[in-house]
Structures are given as structure tokens and as C-alpha cells.
Amino acid sequence: MRKATLFAGLLAGFSTFAFNAAQAVEIEYWQYVYDTRVQAMDQLIAEFQKANPDITVKQVTFPYADYQTRVIAANLAGNAPDVMQLFYGWLDKFVAGGILQPLPTDAFPHDKIENDFFPIVTAMKRGDDYYGLPTAVRSLALFYNKKLFTEAGLDPNNPPQTLDEFVAAGQKIAKLDDAGNVTVAGSTMDMGGQDHQWWREVLIRQFGGEPYADGDTKVTYNSDAGLKALDFYTSLQLEKKIGKVGFMDEGQAAFRAGMAGMTIDGTFRLGSFKGIKDFEWGVTELPANAEGVRSNYASYFANGISAKTTGEELEASKKFLAYITSPAAMDIWLKTVGELPALRSAALTDANLKDPIYAPFLKGLEYSHTTLFKDEQGQRQNAMDMVNRVLLEGQSTKDSLAQAAEAEQEMIDAAQQ
Amino acid sequence: MAAIEQKGAAPSRPTGSPAGISGGLSMRTKRLLWVWGFLAVPILFYAIIRFYPTFQAFYLSLTNWDLVRPPKLVWFANYIKLFKDPQFWKVFRNTFTYLIIGTPISLLLAFVIAYFLDRVRFMHNFIRALYFLPFLTTAAAMAWVWRWFYQPPPIGIINSVLGMLGIPQQPFIGSTDQALYAIMVTAIWAGLGFQIIIFMAGLRAIPNTFYEAARIDGLGEWAILRKITLPLLKPTTVFLVVFSSIGFLRIFDQVYNMTTNDPGGPLGSTKPLVLMIYQTAFNSYAMGYAAAQTVVLFTILLIVSLLQLWILREKK
Numbered sequence: 059m060r061k062a063t064l065f066a067g068l069l070a071g072f073s074t075f076a077f078n079a080a081q082a083v084e085i086e087y088w089q090y091v092y093d094t095r096v097q098a099m100d101q102l103i104a105e106f107q108k109a110n111p112d113i114t115v116k117q118v119t120f121p122y123a124d125y126q127t128r129v130i131a132a133n134l135a136g137n138a139p140d141v142m143q144l145f146y147g148w149l150d151k152f153v154a155g156g157i158l159q160p161l162p163t164d165a166f167p168h169d170k171i172e173n174d175f176f177p178i179v180t181a182m183k184r185g186d187d188y189y190g191l192p193t194a195v196r197s198l199a200l201f202y203n204k205k206l207f208t209e210a211g212l213d214p215n216n217p218p219q220t221l222d223e224f225v226a227a228g229q230k231i232a233k234l235d236d237a238g239n240v241t242v243a244g245s246t247m248d249m250g251g252q253d254h255q256w257w258r259e260v261l262i263r264q265f266g267g268e269p270y271a272d273g274d275t276k277v278t279y280n281s282d283a284g285l286k287a288l289d290f291y292t293s294l295q296l297e298k299k300i301g302k303v304g305f306m307d308e309g310q311a312a313f314r315a316g317m318a319g320m321t322i323d324g325t326f327r328l329g330s331f332k333g334i335k336d337f338e339w340g341v342t343e344l345p346a347n348a349e350g351v352r353s354n355y356a357s358y359f360a361n362g363i364s365a366k367t368t369g370e371e372l373e374a375s376k377k378f379l380a381y382i383t384s385p386a387a388m389d390i391w392l393k394t395v396g397e398l399p400a401l402r403s404a405a406l407t408d409a410n411l412k413d414p415i416y417a418p419f420l421k422g423l424e425y426s427h428t429t430l431f432k433d434e435q436g437q438r439q440n441a442m443d444m445v446n447r448v449l450l451e452g453q454s455t456k457d458s459l460a461q462a463a464e465a466e467q468e469m470i471d472a473a474q475q
Numbered sequence: 476m477a478a479i480e481q482k483g484a485a486p487s488r489p490t491g492s493p494a495g496i497s498g499g500l501s502m503r504t505k506r507l508l509w510v511w512g513f514l515a516v517p518i519l520f521y522a523i524i525r526f527y528p529t530f531q532a533f534y535l536s537l538t539n540w541d542l543v544r545p546p547k548l549v550w551f552a553n554y555i556k557l558f559k560d561p562q563f564w565k566v567f568r569n570t571f572t573y574l575i576i577g578t579p580i581s582l583l584l585a586f587v588i589a590y591f592l593d594r595v596r597f598m599h600n601f602i603r604a605l606y607f608l609p610f611l612t613t614a615a616a617m618a619w620v621w622r623w624f625y626q627p628p629p630i631g632i633i634n635s636v637l638g639m640l641g642i643p644q645q646p647f648i649g650s651t652d653q654a655l656y657a658i659m660v661t662a663i664w665a666g667l668g669f670q671i672i673i674f675m676a677g678l679r680a681i682p683n684t685f686y687e688a689a690r691i692d693g694l695g696e697w698a699i700l701r702k703i704t705l706p707l708l709k710p711t712t713v714f715l716v717v718f719s720s721i722g723f724l725r726i727f728d729q730v731y732n733m734t735t736n737d738p739g740g741p742l743g744s745t746k747p748l749v750l751m752i753y754q755t756a757f758n759s760y761a762m763g764y765a766a767a768q769t770v771v772l773f774t775i776l777l778i779v780s781l782l783q784l785w786i787l788r789e790k791k
Contacts, residue, residue, distance in 0.1 A: 123757075126760075127542070127757065127760075130542045130543055130760075131542070133543075134542075134543075151543060151760070152543075154543060154544070155542070155543025155544065156543070157543070235628065235629075237628075237638070237643070237644060239627065239628040239629070239644060240627075240628075241628065241629050248736075250736040250737050302627070303649075304626075304627060304646075304649040305627065306626070306630060307622070307623070307626055307630075307736070308736060317629075433759060435754075435758045435759075436758070436759065439737070442737055442740070443740075443742055443743075446651075446737075446740070446741045446742050447742065450649075450650060450651050450741055450742065451651060451742070
């Protein structure tokens with residue numbers, strides 16, 4: 059009798075096991091650790107599993123500093139995740155390393171991608187294939203401190219709209235002590251923050267130039283426009299004295315502490331600035347030039363499917379990727395993380411366009427550019443050094459610009475070998 | 476673990492093979508076998524986790540490995556590139572500035588403090604603990620505290636004090652001239668406690684009878700210091716010179732944490748070799764090139780250490 063029960067139990071056990079094996083697929087999703095992003099993804103996975111009970115998604119996270127190395131090492135070891143998040147600027151490396159597979163066109167037709175997403179998504183295209191799609195995108199805007207605006211006699215509901223107004227407002231807000239030290243900055247100057255993007259994709263274009271040509275493989279900013287843009291930026295500290303590089307250590311720290319009237323930063327800063335209790339702040343579009351030309355820098359983390367994923371896992375991965383790039387997922391992401399939806403229809407809703415905080419970022423997306431970095435950190439460092447040579451060592455802007463252009467070209471060429 | 480079991484099992488199995496073989500050997504050989512049997516475990520462990528990766532690094536330095544593609548042998552291309560790279564020479568100069576200025580200053584300071592602290596009886600342990608405290612603190616945490624000390628007005632405490640004294644404010648880590656020395660000061664301060672403790676141990680180890688004899692013979696303090704204390708302290712000094720030099724040649728934590736906005740900056744003026752290796756490997760993923768830099772650092776460390784041991788050797 060007991061033997062029979064045992065046998066029956068075993069049989070039942072085996073049969074459910076066999077049933078599960080046939081039905082349930084587990085796929086792995088990787089991203090880096092950032093509290094709100096992990097929470098949002100947990101929520102998305104729960105929703106996805108409710109709709110697809112036969113698929114289980116396991117989320118694995120790593121610290122940002124290790125993330126790329128982990129993905130590359132896991133891929134070499136044959137333990138790559140099925141679906142992974144990646145910065146758009148890493149795509150060349152990931153494609154060259156055979157980490158990603160082209161998105162299957164049956165699930166992700168090109169015309170649909172190009173119609174529905176913001177144009178910056180083309181940064182995920184290599185040759186004829188797309189390698190990933192974003193859930194959310196980021197753009198830049200001008201944050202301003204309403205309290206400091208009021209104190210300086212400026213209208214806190216009418217932030218600067220042009221570069222001239224920006225400089226004028228900055229000069230009114232900035233305070234210097236007797237020794238010439240900045241005690242309150244009109245605007246932050248932080249090339250290591252977002253200012254290098256502002257200079258590269260916004261200022262150069264506003265002064266009539268182009269930062270790069272040939273798919274961002276040829277440096278073209280060693281031009282009259284590039285020089286004017288660099289002169290403008292360095293003059294903010296040297297002549298107009300509205301800010302100083304290194305003031306309060308970081309631009310965002312100065313703004314947070316209420317010691318800077320304005321700062322240029324991205325959507326990703328919203329979460330941290332929402333904690334500010336001491337003053338009210340607002341957001342407006344990046345200032346236009348005298349002719350009304352605006353520009354912006356947009357970036358994003360995309361989701362791609364591993365080259366090693368096949369069969370059932372591939373089908374499940376396609377479903378999962380389709381879900382996390384759907385309007386419903388983007389809505390959850392916007393509410394949890396604060397990043398803008400990557401689909402036009404989900405982003406440009408009436409509610410979002412009326413939102414005083416999201417609207418300037420969304421408008422920025424319409425005319426934004428996305429630099430196809432070959433060596434993101436190297437190119438950023440190069441721009442920082444260019445400004446530092448002028449500000450700290452007194453090199454002429456002309457020489458520093460020429461040196462930076464040459465060094466960056468070398469960097470791009472080296473990365474393309 | 477396996478060795479322990481074997482030992483326990485051996486007597487109960489007299490016909491077993493280990494006992495059978497060693498049965499014909501002399502007591503001395505048996506003992507040697509046992510000793511090496513136990514030593515083999517750590518030696519093997521050490522060889523696998525230490526020497527194998529070291530040789531692997533030598534090999535990688537001859538390849539163009541970038542993590543994603545399989546490494547291809549390029550022989551000395553990485554080294555040639557390195558010697559032509561102006562950034563390498565700047566970093567090389569920085570590293571040696573840390574070493575050549577940092578080591579003597581930190582040792583001199585540590586010796587002077589240890590020498591006088593050795594005579595202080597009042598709150599001796601407390602003062603010693605105060606000096607040792609920075610050595611126990613995480614380098615990253617201290618670097619961040621110093622980073623805030625060094626800030627320009629209105630938040631940097633050092634500049635506030637300078638301002639009150641009517642001295643012009645200094646840019647410290649924001650300038651290409653001062654940044655390296657500003658960081659070096661924090662590294663010296665952090666290592667001081669350890670060096671003081673070692674120096675004091677060295678001072679205590681000198682027999683009191685020497686001093687008594689010298690005083691009876693009427694030697695002054697200065698002569699005692701020169702003729703007795705310093706010569707007898709030589710082994711301690713040699714150890715600390717080597718130890719501190721290696722520390723300065725490998726400086727990283729302080730620099731990286733004090734300059735995270737612009738690592739090794741401004742304009743690379745504080746960047747040491749280790750930070751360059753880190754950036755080459757984990758920002759640019761040029762593993763082969765980074766391995767070549769590591770081999771160069773290893774060679775420098777080896778030469779400097781051997782040179783110091785040779786210069787400060789016992790003359791017989």
C-alpha cells in the first residue's frame with residue numbers, strides 16, 4: 059500500500075515536472091542597479107507574467123561600474139542573459155562582440171519602429187538591422203531656482219528663453235565676494251556633468267556648425283562655430299562671471315544646495331531634485347539662440363536580445379521585449395523612474411504636454427540629437443580637458459579647440475579599428 | 476582537510492599504499508614528505524591564484540585583447556604604443572613625484588613623531604591611537620572628507636580658515652599645480668599612523684643599556700641619535716622605505732576618490748599609473764594595453780624595491 063502511494067506520488071511528481079518543462083520558459087533580464095529602475099522592472103515583470111503565465115522572467119542586476127564587464131564576461135562564458143539593457147553608446151562594442159542579435163523583423167518591423175518611436179532610436183541601427191529598443195528616453199533642459207530668481211528681481215514664471223537672456227539672468231543672480239570668489243552662481247559650470255553635451259550638440263549647432271560628420275566618425279567642430287561655442291562657454295566664467303568650474307564640487311550639488319540659479323541637466327535628475335525642500339524650482343527648454351534655433355541632446359538605455367538566445371527562449375524574449383517597449387510599460391516607467399516614454403504616442407499625450415516639468419523635456423526631444431560616441435568616457439574627458447586648458451592653464455580657445463579636435467579624431471579612429 | 480583525514484587513517488591501514496611506500500623510508504624522509512605534503516596545499520593555492528594570473532598578464536600584454544574578441548598576438552605593439560604615449564610619460568612623472576617626495580617626507584615625519592612620542596608618558600596610548608586612527612579608516616571615506624576640506628569658497632573649510640587669516644584662497648585640487656601635492660598630503664597623513672607604530676616598535680627594541688653606556692660616556696642627545704638610534708633602527712627603516720615606496724607607487728584610492736568628476740585630473744595632473752591602468756582596462760576595455768602597463772608597473776616596483784634593499788643593505 060505504502061509502496062503504491064509512493065509510486066503514485068513519484069509519478070505525479072514526474073508528470074508535473076514534465077508538464078512544466080514543456081510549458082514554462084524562464085528567461086533572464088539584466089540591468090544595472092538603480093533603485094527606481096529595479097522597482098519599475100519588478101512591476102513590469104509581474105504584469106508580464108500575469109499576462110503570460112507560461113513565461114517566468116528573472117531579473118538580475120549589477121552595479122553600474124561592473125555592468126558592461128559582466129555582460130561581456132557572461133557572454134564569453136556562455137551564460138549571457140536573454141534580454142539585457144544597454145546604453146546606446148555601447149552598441150558598436152556589443153555588436154562587434156557578437157553579444158546581440160538583430161531584432162527579429164516579424165515581431166519588430168522596421169517601418170513600425172521608425173514611425174512610432176522618436177527618431178533618436180536610429181542610433182540602435184547598424185547596417186539594415188535594429189539591435190534594441192528603449193523603454194524610455196532622456197533629454198536635457200534648464201532647471202532654475204525660483205527663489206533665487208525672485209531675490210534677483212527676475213520673474214520666476216518667465217525663465218530665460220534665449221542665450222542672451224540666460225546670460226543676463228545669470229549675471230543678475232551671481233554673487234561674488236570681495237576676493238572675487240563666487241558665493242552664489244548664476245548658472246553651474248560642470249563640463250563633467252551635462253555641459254559637454256550642451257556644448258557639443260547644442261551650442262555648436264546654435265553658432266552655425268556641426269560637431270561631427272559621416273555618422274559621427276569625423277570631427278568637424280574645429281571651425282568658426284566650434285570656436286564661438288567654446289568662447290561662449292568659457293566666457294561664462296572668465297568674463298561674465300556667472301559661474302565657476304568646481305564651484306560646490308559638482309553642478310548638481312550646487313543647484314541642490316540652492317547656491318546656483320540655473321543648471322543644465324537631464325530627466326534622470328528629476329528624482330534627485332524632487333527631494334529639494336528649501337526652494338521651488340522650475341524647468342524650461344534649453345535656451346535658443348538669437349535666431350530661435352534650439353537643439354538638445356537625447357540619450358537612452360535600450361533593451362536587446364542576446365545572440366545566444368534561440369527556440370522557446372527567443373519566442374519568450376520577443377514577447378517580453380515587445381511588452382517592455384509598449385505604451386503600458388512606458389507609463390509605469392515614467393511614473394516610477396521619471397524617464398520619458400520612447401514612443402511618440404505614449405510621450406506626447408495631453409497630460410504630459412501640460413505637465414510643467416515633463417513638457418520642456420518632451421519639446422526638447424523633438425529637435426534633439428544623439429551623439430554616436432565611439433568611446434563615451436574618452437570623448438567626454440576630451441571635452442573637459444579642452445575647457446580646463448583654457449580656464450586653468452590660460453591656453454587660447456583656438457589652440458585648445460584644435461588640440462581637442464585632433465585628439466578626439468584619434469580616439470574615434472582607434473575605436474573603429 | 477584531505478591531508479588531515481589521511482593522517483588519521485594511515486595507522487589503521489598498515490597495508491595501504493601511502494604507509495606501504497613510506498614504510499621503507501627513513502624517519503627523516505618520512506618527515507620531509509609530511510612537511511612537503513602539508514606545504515603543497517598553500518603553495519599550490521598560491522601558485523594558482525597568484526602566479527598563474529601574473530604570467531597570464533605577461534602574455535596578455537603581448538595581445539590586443541579587448542574582452543569581446545579573442546586575443547590576437549601583437550608582440551610588442553602595446554609597449555611601443557605605451558612609450559610613444561605622452562599621457563604615459565605624464566603619468567610616469569606623477570607616479571614618481573608621489574614616490575620621491577612622498578616617501579622621504581612621510582618617513583621623516585613618522586620618525587620625528589615616533590622619537591618624541593616614545594618619550595611622552597602623558598596620555599601616551601591615547602596620542603598613539605589618534606595617530607593610528609587614520610590608518611584604520613577606509614581610504615575612500617577619508618578621501619571624500621579631504622575633498623570637501625579642499626573645496627573652493629564658500630564651502631571648503633581650509634579656504635575659510637585661510638580667508639579669516641587674510642591669506643589668499645587656494646584652488647588646491649582644482650588647479651594643475653597644487654592638486655598632486657594636495658592629494659599627497661592626505662596619503663602621507665593616512666599612512667603616518669602605521670609608520671609611527673613600526674618606528675616606535677623599532678625604538679623600543681634597542682636595548683636601554685646602549686643608551687646608559689653612551690650617557691655615562693658623556694655623549695649628547697644628538698650624538699646618541701646619530702651613533703646609536705639611527706644605525707640600530709636600520710632594519711625598521713629599510714622595511715618602511717620599501718613598504719612606503721610601494722604604497723606611493725601604487726597610489727590609487729585617494730586620487731580616484733578625490734577626483735571622481737575628472738579622474739586623475741584636472742588635465743591628468745594627479746593621475747598615477749594605477750589609475751591609468753584602471754581606465755585603460757575598465758573604461759576603454761583595452762585589456763592588452765592595460766596588461767602592458769601593468770607589466771611596466773611591476774618592473775618599476777621590482778627595480779625600486781631591489782635598489783632600495785641594495786642601497787640600505789647591511790655593510791659587512
